[in-house]
Amino acid sequence: MNTLAEENYLKAIYHLSLNDTNVSTNQIAAAINTKAASVTDMLKKLADKELINYEKYQGVTLTNAGEKIALHIIRKHRLWEYFLVEKLNFKWDEVHEMAEEMEHISSVELIDRLDKFMDYPKHDPHGDPIPDRDGNFKKHELKPIASLNVNESGVISGVRDHSPTFLQYLEKQQLTIGKKITVTDIIEYDNSMILQVENITTHISREVAKNLLIAI
Amino acid sequence: MNTLAEENYLKAIYHLSLNDTNVSTNQIAAAINTKAASVTDMLKKLADKELINYEKYQGVTLTNAGEKIALHIIRKHRLWEYFLVEKLNFKWDEVHEMAEEMEHISSVELIDRLDKFMDYPKHDPHGDPIPDRDGNFKKHELKPIASLNVNESGVISGVRDHSPTFLQYLEKQQLTIGKKITVTDIIEYDNSMILQVENITTHISREVAKNLLIAI
DNA sequence: TAAAAAATTTAGACTTGTCTAAAAATAAAT
DNA sequence: ATTTATTTTTAGACAAGTCTAAATTTTTTA
Structure with missing residues (x-):
């Protein structure tokens, strides 16, 4: 080990x-x-x-050996994050530090059973893919909301910035994983964007738009 | 820390x-x-x-400070053992080593939520009491089956030996936590005991009888 | 109760992972 | 294409936790 x-x-x-x-x-x-x-x-x-x-x-x-180990740690990290959010009701901005410790628990059998217990989730609470026990995962292609034009839509599927501050902001604006958004306007002056998130209208800065990802 | x-x-x-x-x-x-x-x-x-x-x-x-820390670690160990058995379906002889790692995860909030998630269990899979967040627990008084006389009964509530070998043996004989046993005979020659465990009859050595505990 | 045995502590060394300060190599800029 | 700046590596040191071997203290036993 x-x-x-x-x-x-x-x-x-x-x-x-x-x-x-x-x-x-x-x-x-x-x-x-x-x-x-x-x-x-x-x-x-x-x-x-x-x-x-x-x-x-x-x-x-x-090396291949090194990548395999890295992916196994990432698998554990993301499964524990999913557990913390889905089973213990933590918020998505609270789980990183805890998972940072839990990812080092060594038992493979444990993590496989945890995976099964949660019914084999494909993504963690931030939308990042969870590798399977062999280290495989399909990296869903994502692009920033910043790349959309007016009247284009997408489903929020990931974040580029994982900081609690950013996640808390998104949570407050209801900009969470799975939400469908449509760009209704782009302000020329600062490139900020007006979004329709279900039945709410939100105004986000370019900075935010660059760090919030939708499925392609 | x-x-x-x-x-x-x-x-x-x-x-x-x-x-x-x-x-x-x-x-x-x-x-x-x-x-x-x-x-x-x-x-x-x-x-x-x-x-x-x-x-x-x-x-x-x-010292009091030292005991408080020890009890918190033991709380974590036993709650994780309970989780492994009750939620991930591990057997009681399989969980010690894993819990040995998990007990060092530091978040207090995590362990309190885990406790709640499992509905505040009072004992771990081996019958050992789980301290609450303040380190309190009522130590249920236990005594070995070896202390019983013929025709006396008790409910299996703990073990003195936690080794996988012993636990596996007990599992095979259906001598698990919560089972009611009655001593039907004691063999003079070696002090071994004949037990009625629900509708099964089992013969256990004095050694086993000393390490298997019932509620007083 | 003095000698022998057992338990405990000290002394000195080693490994892991880190650091600061200085040296060496690479990259950038005039 | 040299000089300057940046990055990276080396050298030497330190803290945590462990070890072996030797010294010391306590306990046991004759």
Whole structure:
């Protein structure tokens, strides 16, 4: 088994890999809240274990083995988040920190039974896909509301910013997963958007529109 | 917050305190699977934090603060065990190791909601009492089946040995929590006992009779 | 009650994961 | 294409938790 620190590095590298193929030392340091020197040390260990491909100064990629571990941790994180929201009635902005601890519980059998108990959910409370036990998931293609034109519609299906502040704001505006929205107007001056969310009208900034995703 | 190691020491000391008021270094070392020298080191740290009363060579007791932490960990352990058995359908001999990890999840709110979700169970799958959020529980008085005479009865309410082997044996003999048993005979030769368990007759050794508990 | 045995503590070392400060390599800019 | 700035790595140190071996204290036993 891997240590808690190793798991956190692999997870961070996985997430960063979604934006950049090669992940840099500084990116990891920022993501994991450590110093670059500490990251370098850990990268050597992970490379020794053949969980990452690492060449000095060149950044890293996950090996298949490393990606498998990362996806298993992400599976656990997202299943526990689903559990916390659906069974224990937490709000979607409250569950991240708890899941951050729970994702390190090791039993595979436990997580498979949890999955079954909740009837194999496909997405976590923020719309992120839950990998199956083999690490497979279909990444539903999403695009920001910001990419819509006037009179176009979509179903809210994910967020790009997972911060509690943003999630709380969305909750208050009823901009939650599954809601159908239509862009009724775009204000030229600041590119902010007027949305029709079911029978409510909402005005969101460009910033929000960029971070709120709909299914393609 | 306390480290994982500290939590494990406090828990071990609590359990050992139930049998001996003063817990010795060697007892802790055995319980926690470390060496006596390591225990001494940790005892100093716990004493500095005022979680235990420690005087060199004299063994330790928990302070109120230490006991409170221990009871909270035990609360979490037992609630998770209950969850694993009642919600995820694990058997009572399968859950200890998993709960051993889950008991260190820190959120108090999480554990209180879990408690509510399961409708405030009073005992874990092995019959051990679950402390409430303040660390209170009524320790139901139990006695071993070995203390019964012929024709006396009782309801199985706990075990003294929590090992999977013992639990599996009991399961097979249908000697599980809540079952009513009556002693129909005691064999003079080896003090083994013949039990009537609902409509089944079972023969158990003295050893088993000592480790299987009924409500007084 | 003095010697032997057992339990406990101290001393010193090791591993994991982190840090700061300095050195080296890469990337950016004039 | 050099110099400058940025990024990354190395070197050396530290805290937590553990270990072995040796020293010390307590307990047991003759």
